Amino acid sequence: MSTSQPDASAPSDDRATPDSLLHTGAGGAVTAEDLVLAAGRDINPRNLAWAERKLKEEGPAALDKLLP
Template sequence: MSTSQSGASQPSQDRATPDTLLHIRPGTDVSAEDVVLASGKDLTPRNLEWAERKLAAEGPAALDKLLP
């Protein structure tokens, strides 16, 4: 009898956003999409509007405040 689980190599649907999607290269512009993903929210029109307002108020530091 095998002890391996079928599907054990499948990614979980409730995992956090991977770092490669959260971190941007230095010197690049921060987009509203970056802020939404860093906050862990879904990319929806409402969340993108929230992120645009946050970027307008805080500038690129908005992303820094969300990341560890």
């Protein structure tokens, strides 16, 4: 079995990533659950309280800070 041919599904190094793939595009309200999941945490009362505090302090920008 030869692996000399490049994988057609692999991204090419000579093309830029489309802008639509770089941003979440979330137009709706950011919830505490969204923030917890974006932080890679489990949804539980402690983490939800943390997320609610962050959202109160930073607003939707709290989510933007966690996402690439």
